[in-house]
Amino acid sequence: MSSPLDIERRKSRVSSRELAYVLHQSKSNVEKLERLEQLLVQDPLFNHEKMYYLTRGEQYKRATQMAGRAEIIAHRNNLSEEDTALLHVVLQGFTGCPSSTALHTGMFFKNLGLLFTDEQQAKWMQMAKQWRMVGCYAQTELGHGSNVRGLETTATYIPATDEFEIHSPTLTSMKWWPGALARTANFGVVYARLLLGGKDYGVHNFMVQLRDLETHDAMAGVTLGDIGPKIGFNNVDNGYCTFDHVRIPREQMGMRVATVTREGTYVKNSEVPQEVLYFTMLQTRMTYIRSSGLALAKACTITIRYSGVRQQGYDANKPDSKEELSVLDYQTQQYRLFPLLAAAYAITLTGNQVDEFSLQLADQIKHGDLSMLVVGHAMSCGLKVLTSEIACSGIETCRRACGGHGYLLSSGLPVLLGDILQMVTAEGENFVLCQQTARALLKVHGQFQSSGSLPSAMQFIANIGKPSHVQPRNKGQWLELETYIDVFQQRFLHSLRGLVNKMSSEPSIAAGIQNNSMHCYKLSNAYTNLVLVNNFVKAVRSASALTKERLASNDILPVLQQLCQLFALTQLEATAGEFMESGCVFPSEMPIIRANIEELLTLIRPHAVTLVDGFNFSDHTLNSTLGRYDGNVYEALYESAQHDPLNHSSDKVALHELLRPIRDEIARETGAKARL
């Protein structure tokens, strides 16, 4: 007997393998990822059928063990540095969230390279690579998040001993949130206010030893702990730390940006370009785009497969039929899921293009060309915000579309969501970050006004003075890719024009942005929506080149184009009012737009399961009872529940803690009444 998913897969002539090559940019990339995953899963340590049944302490322990084992596997297989990094990415893909060690190999390494001199790096880099030194990045304090200027931890220079004294003067100055701080790291890059002879030189970085390298005990004066359970991120030991007059050698200040001499004089290093510091943050934000796309793609895979398996209710169009309908046949289910599927494609394809852009930008900056930095800034801020929000709300939509079973951890969806939710807050809170997108866009616009020139990626700003489109479009025109580029541009330009106008009556740019921060948020999303639509259209056109060169078959192209159309039209529909306000969409066009959407849903329907197969997630990576490739969801749900420790206990809580005490009370009461 064919399983429901076999039947689904036979409905489409599209090859999911070819889709995988498009999404992962090449056949060899796909094969390499599969090979690396095999290196891990053949080790029984990486079996994770019990993952959803572990306590937080057990989760941390398991993630820590796995990270160590992956490192050893990489050594034994002589993996290159690049492949070792990719191996950790694969690992992260199937543990839900990074382990604390990712903060060591990622953020700590980067900071070491960025904030410390070559000499300082020489001292520590080898230790760090050999895991004698394990670091964390200790910036955020209990009372201070994104505003670095407000940090309170102090580093006071003590000339007598040539040391800094690191100290936490208040409760709110306690370091709070850094990952790997609670239980993993033995060193931290600590952000603290530099005090020299009573004068405050602002926030600088200091390498502080937190634990003994051999015993792992906290150093004298250092108090460490865990900040408690969170929604997700349970592999990571986010911690707190206070310093009680902890002394470190002067040489452990991050001396790349500025130095303090033996005499206690502050010397700024004018050779280090500020833009480089700034560029690392930009690159980090860029990585969030890929993470958002991956997480949303996983949720779509789980939910669309399960919807293909699940039968519920009867077809009212065939009153005599006794067969239940597949949930995937219902319009509301399609309306909820297919636009997200399209968004997962849009974000993944944009992620590929952004990675290229990021490399190009890095190269330019290395050669002293900073001209594209403002575009990179706007793009990284805007995309981080919009893609994280689409992913978070999209995963929750998927979860709900799985009905009751989506509420179970074993579905994989709650943990997926919990781990990704931090993205809307971390690396720049989304509403704060949108002010940066707006600031960059205003800067580009200002340069255009004064010089008439625009960066190539923002040529469309030249249209800001041109009148909006005024002719309603017909049904066919609303399916043309050019239309989407036009209307998303016009919506964006209308918003930019509005903000520029408002700024003219503001005392300063900073004040204008603060006073119009909701406008900035909408502007950022209007800009980023345009970027996503542009990139999707570009990707469809380059796939068209692929099929011409017979690298992919002809069946792929129409479906990719339909996804692109669906993405643009449903993004438009969600904020239709903004488009109408900008004058590029008429209220009377909405029925046509919706009719197109409904037809696209029907066209995409037969390819739905194949389209999610294209993301090429293994069952191991998905770790979902509902998202299995074979569709045996009910067996999986039942088997998974057998791992629950509650099902191995027979303590009869209800009898002893509820029923007997009440029965006894009633008996006592009855007895008392009888005695009266």
Next chain:
Amino acid sequence: MSSPLDIERRKSRVSSRELAYVLHQSKSNVEKLERLEQLLVQDPLFNHEKMYYLTRGEQYKRATQMAGRAEIIAHRNNLSEEDTALLHVVLQGFTGCPSSTALHTGMFFKNLGLLFTDEQQAKWMQMAKQWRMVGCYAQTELGHGSNVRGLETTATYIPATDEFEIHSPTLTSMKWWPGALARTANFGVVYARLLLGGKDYGVHNFMVQLRDLETHDAMAGVTLGDIGPKIGFNNVDNGYCTFDHVRIPREQMGMRVATVTREGTYVKNSEVPQEVLYFTMLQTRMTYIRSSGLALAKACTITIRYSGVRQQGYDANKPDSKEELSVLDYQTQQYRLFPLLAAAYAITLTGNQVDEFSLQLADQIKHGDLSMLVVGHAMSCGLKVLTSEIACSGIETCRRACGGHGYLLSSGLPVLLGDILQMVTAEGENFVLCQQTARALLKVHGQFQSSGSLPSAMQFIANIGKPSHVQPRNKGQWLELETYIDVFQQRFLHSLRGLVNKMSSEPSIAAGIQNNSMHCYKLSNAYTNLVLVNNFVKAVRSASALTKERLASNDILPVLQQLCQLFALTQLEATAGEFMESGCVFPSEMPIIRANIEELLTLIRPHAVTLVDGFNFSDHTLNSTLGRYDGNVYEALYESAQHDPLNHSSDKVALHELLRPIRDEIARETGAKARL
């Protein structure tokens, strides 16, 4: 020194106590709830500072103990049945979600009364009230959710022994999800297909003993277990159950709706009105409205208080100021939170009105008057859907507005959200339920077309043929309460008109609804938005009567009116495209509408903390480090983390599981190289 929240509270002349009387309908209600809460919190069992640090097993145990203790406290204080029920509501309020026993005292009692004859009830009701019998409601199966017709469990009549044989013939027929099934209940009302002499009579109810009353061991043939961890609802033991040819006496079929005679003949009881069965579901849905309002109100209280405490960044309008701004002063924070505060008021005030309506309806039905039932049906379905969605997305918005700390369980927000999230799926999945709203609205419209008459609560449908408003409104008109009623009506009528038109080309109502299910979803929300706006306006007008009678002071009224204006305008803005499409809002009016919203935010700003104080949640009920009345959030965060068991362990996982294994590997490798 004044705390930041003291300063906030002094900004408003509104009395939070008077707001509490308005929100809870009377002074005596407020005082009774406070008295009942005191009965619980003086018992140390109800201390819950460790709540967020318990495993799922521990949470269940604690909830079970507390439910038992509450029952005993009610006995010892001679509480009336009504006050005992209210005591459990108070308990539920501060444990986040109900305990399994609420399913016994709520659903099981209701089912006993509804599905079983007086004679059957006489046999079991006393046992149930004395907690010898603890019941659950076993409908949902592993493969079958909302479609009752698809259930597979069988109840076969065995004439030889005058018994039914309850059996689970397939994996998908396993009972799966029922609360209290896994570890609490010793009886269940089991939904199964009645088989008589080989013929299937459809789904009926059977009282099945699951566990021994004394030992609490599963009965022979009954297999019970827990379905595993979920996002929330960790107090409840949602379970699974299979029946292996389990025999029960024939008399244990729910005989109110139909009976099976000794000979095995099926007899339908024509005296029981189907509407009554149906009305209980309607009443259950109605209770979700209040739960949604409460949960959203809690989230707003936590977040607005914390935003009043939290200082972040400097005021760009005062470049020389060194003082950090309160987060509550930022426009984006206001834009995110105040519309939710207004929604919490709207839902709570509607909840009050719905409770009255529900009593009135029950009374009418008792007297055989079913005329209002269709309104009750539309309203309960529509309000359940929209209020649960506003609450869920609103709580998540609040959580994000708390920045990183909102990601911690100790903030209270994740658990609040996790427990409420089930509401979008339970008691009718929201997208499915909207089809019922649409069906009810079509029915009312059809009756209007044929008879010209409309229920009093739906008189506005009479305007369906009238042309829409065509004149743009000015700024002042966009603040008039009448305007909101008008535009929300027109948006709704446009949607209803559209569906009616589509239905004319559909083969049947059922098919039309299935084929236009997205339209049904939007229609349901358009209708319910109108109901919420209508009710808020009504509440403001009746508060105006209160102040005239000097029962509340005059300061309350303007603020309530501003909340009502903000609610209506922000609800409009969120779906502005739909309003424009219906012709009642012009794209050119949006800047005026937004300007009004921004001014309202500024007007409400000084009252924000007082407005959340008005909900009158105790610190105990909120159980939030961020939402404390005194604003000492940083102390609370730190102290809460001390309860984490991880902070009382010193197992040095990182050293033993990560650092040493890698160091050993590197040493081995280096040694091997040296030997070469």
